[in-house]
Amino acid sequence: MEHIKNIVLIGAGNVATHLGYALEKGGFQIVQVYSRTKAAAQKLADDLYTDFTTDLHSIRKDGDLYIISVRDSAVKNIAEQLQIAPNPVVHTSGSLDLEILKQTSDRRGVFYPLQTFSKSRNTQFKTIPICLEANSEELLAELENMAGKISDHVQRINTERRRILHLAAVFACNFPNFMYTIAEEIVEQGDFNFDILRPLIKETTEKIMINLPIESQTGPAIRNDQNIMNKHLEMLQAYPAYQKLYEMISREIHENSKKGSE
Amino acid sequence: MEHIKNIVLIGAGNVATHLGYALEKGGFQIVQVYSRTKAAAQKLADDLYTDFTTDLHSIRKDGDLYIISVRDSAVKNIAEQLQIAPNPVVHTSGSLDLEILKQTSDRRGVFYPLQTFSKSRNTQFKTIPICLEANSEELLAELENMAGKISDHVQRINTERRRILHLAAVFACNFPNFMYTIAEEIVEQGDFNFDILRPLIKETTEKIMINLPIESQTGPAIRNDQNIMNKHLEMLQAYPAYQKLYEMISREIHENSKKGSE
Numbered sequence: 086m087e088h089i090k091n092i093v094l095i096g097a098g099n100v101a102t103h104l105g106y107a108l109e110k111g112g113f114q115i116v117q118v119y120s121r122t123k124a125a126a127q128k129l130a131d132d133l134y135t136d137f138t139t140d141l142h143s144i145r146k147d148g149d150l151y152i153i154s155v156r157d158s159a160v161k162n163i164a165e166q167l168q169i170a171p172n173p174v175v176h177t178s179g180s181l182d183l184e185i186l187k188q189t190s191d192r193r194g195v196f197y198p199l200q201t202f203s204k205s206r207n208t209q210f211k212t213i214p215i216c217l218e219a220n221s222e223e224l225l226a227e228l229e230n231m232a233g234k235i236s237d238h239v240q241r242i243n244t245e246r247r248r249i250l251h252l253a254a255v256f257a258c259n260f261p262n263f264m265y266t267i268a269e270e271i272v273e274q275g276d277f278n279f280d281i282l283r284p285l286i287k288e289t290t291e292k293i294m295i296n297l298p299i300e301s302q303t304g305p306a307i308r309n310d311q312n313i314m315n316k317h318l319e320m321l322q323a324y325p326a327y328q329k330l331y332e333m334i335s336r337e338i339h340e341n342s343k344k345g346s347e
Numbered sequence: 348m349e350h351i352k353n354i355v356l357i358g359a360g361n362v363a364t365h366l367g368y369a370l371e372k373g374g375f376q377i378v379q380v381y382s383r384t385k386a387a388a389q390k391l392a393d394d395l396y397t398d399f400t401t402d403l404h405s406i407r408k409d410g411d412l413y414i415i416s417v418r419d420s421a422v423k424n425i426a427e428q429l430q431i432a433p434n435p436v437v438h439t440s441g442s443l444d445l446e447i448l449k450q451t452s453d454r455r456g457v458f459y460p461l462q463t464f465s466k467s468r469n470t471q472f473k474t475i476p477i478c479l480e481a482n483s484e485e486l487l488a489e490l491e492n493m494a495g496k497i498s499d500h501v502q503r504i505n506t507e508r509r510r511i512l513h514l515a516a517v518f519a520c521n522f523p524n525f526m527y528t529i530a531e532e533i534v535e536q537g538d539f540n541f542d543i544l545r546p547l548i549k550e551t552t553e554k555i556m557i558n559l560p561i562e563s564q565t566g567p568a569i570r571n572d573q574n575i576m577n578k579h580l581e582m583l584q585a586y587p588a589y590q591k592l593y594e595m596i597s598r599e600i601h602e603n604s605k606k607g608s609e
Contacts, residue, residue, distance in 0.1 A: 099565075157567075157575060180575050199543065201551055201565050205558065212546045238546075249537035252579050255593070257530035257544045258551040259566030261523035263600050266560040268519035275511035281461065282519045283556055284474045284500075289463055289520040290552040294545055296467065298528040303361075303463050304521030313419060313442050317514050326599050331517070333595065337588050338525050 089173075089231050091116045093148035094133075095163060097125035099202035100177050101154035105133050107210040111234035117145050141166045148172055150231075151189075152196065157181055164189045173224050179251030182244045183218055194219030194228050198236075199250055201258045210235045216242040216250065267327055299341075306335035307342050351435075351493050353378040355410035356395075357425060359387035361464035362439050363416035367395050369472040373496035379407055403428045410434055412493075413451075414458065419443055426451045435486050441513030444506045445480055456481030456490050460498075461512055463520045472497045478504040478512065529589055561603075568597035569604050 092113050094105050097120035105115050118137040120126035130137035138144060141163065144151075151167065151174040153160055160176050164186050167174070173192035176185070179199070186193035195218040202208060215232045217239060219225035225241065232239040242250070265286065269279045292301045305313040314335055321328040354375050356367050359382035367377050380399040382388035392399035400406060403425065406413075413429065413436040415422055422438050426448050429436070435454035438447065441461070448455035457480040464470060477494045479501060481487035487503065494501040504512070527548065531541045554563045567575040576597055583590040 156570065156572070158572060180578060200547055201554070201563075203554055203558070203563060203565075206550075206554060208550065214543050214546065238543075246537040246539070248578070248582065249533060250539065250543065251575075252582055253530040253533040253539075253544060254547055255566055255568075255579065256526045256533060258547050259564065259568060259600070260526045260596050261548075262551055262555065262560050262564055263568075263596055263603070264518045264522045264526065265555055266564065266603065268515040269560055271511060271515040271518060275508040277508070277512065277515075279559060281476050281500075281512065282515060284476065285462055285516055285520050286523075286552060287556065288468075288470065289524055290548060292463070292465055292468060293524065293527055294549065296465070297541060298524050298531055301463075301465060302521065302524055302528065303465075304517055306517075306521060306525075308418065310418070310420060313513075316442060316510070317517065320510065320514055326595075326602070330595060330599065333588075333592060334522050334525060337592065338521070340588070341525070341528065 089149040089227055090114060091147070091149045093117045093119070093144060093151045093169075094129070094154065095119045095144070095151060095167070096154035097122070097129040097137075098155065099204055100198070101152070102129055102132075102204060103202045103208045103210070104152065104154060104177065104198065105129060107208075107235040108231075109133055110210075111231075113231070113234070116148060119144055142168070144169065146172070150175065152177065153186075161185055173219075173227070175219075175228065179216075179254065180248055183220060192219075192221060192224050194224050195244070195247065196228060196232065197242075197247055197251075199254060201254075211237050214238040214240060214250075216240055216247050218243060218247065267330075270324075270327075302338060302342070304338075306338035309339050351411040351489055352376060353409070353411045355379045355381070355406060355413045355431075356391070356416065357381045357406070357413060357429070358416035359384070359391040359399075360417065361466055362460070363414070364391055364394075364466060365464045365470045365472070366414065366416060366439065366460065367391060369470075369497040370493075371395055372472075373493075375493070375496070378410060381406055404430070406431065408434070412437065414439065415448075423447055435489070437481075437490065441478075441516065442510055445482060454481075454483060454486050456486050457506075457509065458490060458494065459504075459509055459513075461516060463516075473499050476500040476502060476512075478502055478509050480505060480509065529592075532586075532589075564600060564604070566600075568600035571601050 094115050115133045115135050118130040123139050126137035151169050154177040157178050167189050170190040174190045175194040175196040179197050197216040199214040215236045217228045356377050377395045377397050380392040385401050388399035413431050416439040419440050429451050432452045436452045437456040437458040441459050459478040461476040477498045479490045
C-alpha cells in the first residue's frame with residue numbers, strides 16, 4: 086500500500102473541519118470535500134483550497150483515504166452509497182463499530198479524535214488522543230503513521246474501549262458544560278454576568294489537570310452540610326428539574342465520599 | 348477608624364490559608380491564627396511567621412480586623428464566644444448572613460471570595476471576585492480598601508445576591524468536578540488513565556472562557572441522538588445512580604435546547 090497522501094473528506098461539520106485543517110498542516114492533501122449542504126461544503130473546500138461536491142456519486146475514486154466525518158446517525162446511509170472500494174475508508178465516530186463500513190470497502194478503520202470541536206475555535210491537535218482501529222494490520226500501521234503527523238497521542242483502541250471513552254467524554258465534557266449553563270441561568274437571577282464565574286471554573290479545571298477529581302471535590306455535598314443544601318433547594322423552587330438534579334448529584338457526591346473512606 | 352493592618356485569622360482551613368497568604372502578600376499582618384486543631388493552627392501560623400492559639404478565649408483583643416473563616420456550621424458557635432468588640436469582624440461564607448455576627452461586634456461584615464481553594468495549590472487572588480457586605484458604610488469602605496490590595500474584582504454584594512452566587516458556584520464547580528469523577532470511574536473500566544480525558548476537559552473549559560456555555564453544548568443529548576444515548580444507558584447498567592443522572596441531565600440538555608430555539 087502506498088503512503089496516504091490524498092484524502093477525501095466526507096462531511097463539513099465541526100470534526101471534519103478541524104480534522105481537515107490539521108491534516109493539511111500535517112502535510113496531507115484534502116483533494117475533495119463532500120457535504121449535502123452546499124454552503125458548508127463550499128466553505129470548507131475554500132478554506133482548504135480544494136474542490137467540493139454535494140453529490141455522493143461525484144466523489145472522486147482516486148483518494149488514498151476516505152474519511153467519513155458526519156453525525157453518527159448519517160454514517161450508515163453514506164457508507165452504503167459510497168463507491169470507493171478497494172480504497173480504504175474510516176469514520177470518526179466514538180460509538181459506531183468498524184463493520185458499519187463493511188459495504189464500503191474491504192479496508193476499513195476508525196479514526197476517533199477524543200475532543201470537543203467548535204467551528205469558532207482553533208484546536209491544537211497535538212495533544213488530542215486519537216483512537217485508531219482497522220480491519221488489517223497494514224491499514225492500522227498506515228493510519229498510525231498518518232495520525233502521528235498531527236497528534237502525539239495516537240493509540241490503538243478497539244470498539245469496546247472506544248465506546249467507554251465516548252461515554253466518559255459525555256460526563257467529562259457535555260455534562261459539565263450543561264452544569265455551567267445552569268450556573269449561568271442562576272447568576273442571571275442576581276443580575277450577574279457569566280464573567281463572575283469564569284475564574285472559579287478555570288481554577289476548578291486547573292486543579293484536576295494535576296490532581297484527580299475525587300481528591301478535588303469541595304462544596305456543601307461533600308461536607309454533607311444539610312443546612313446549606315436545604316437552602317439551595319429552596320432557592321431552586323422555581324426550577325423543579327434543577328432542584329431534582331441538585332438533590333441527586335449531591336446525594337451521589339456524598340455516597341461516593343463514603344465509598345472512598347471505607 | 349484606623350486603616351486595617353493587623354488581622355486575626357480564625358480558622359486554618361483552605362480558605363483561611365489562601366486568604367492569609369494573600370493578605371500577607373498584600374501588605375497586611377496576620378498577627379494570630381486560631382484553630383481548634385493544634386496542628387492546623389501551628390502549621391498556618393508557622394507559614395505566616397506568626398503566633399497561634401487553640402483557645403478562643405486567648406485570642407488577642409487588639410486586632411484591627413477578625414476574619415472568621417471556618418465551616419459554615421461552625422461560624423455561629425465561634426461568633427457567640429468571640430469577645431473582640433468593638434473591633435470589626437467578618438466571615439467568609441457564601442451562604443451565611445451578616446447578622447450571624449450580631450453578638451460578636453457592632454461592626455460586622457462579609458468577605459466572600461468566589462473561588463475553590465485547595466491547600467496543595469497556589470491561588471492567584473488577583474482574578475478572584477471578592478464579595479463584600481458590611482453593616483456600616485465606614486466598614487464597607489475599609490473592607491473595599493483591603494480587598495482591593497489582593498484582588499482586582501471587588502464588589503459590594505448583599506446577602507441575597509451572594510447566596511445566588513454561592514448556589515451558582517455549586518453548579519459551576521462542585522458538580523462539574525463530580526462529573527469528572529464519574530468520567531474517571533468510567534475510563535477505569537476500559538483500563539485507561541484519567542490523563543486521556545484531560546485535553547478534552549481543558550478544551551471544554553477554554554471554550555467557555557470565550558463563549559457562553561449554552562453556545563458550547565455538544566454531544567448526543569443536544570443532537571437528541573437516541574441511539575447513542577440508549578447505548579450509553581445500557582453501558583451504565585452496573586451503575587444505576589449514574590444511569591439515572593445520565594438520563595436526567597440528557598433530558599434537560601434537550602429541553603433546554605428547545606427553549607433556546609423557541
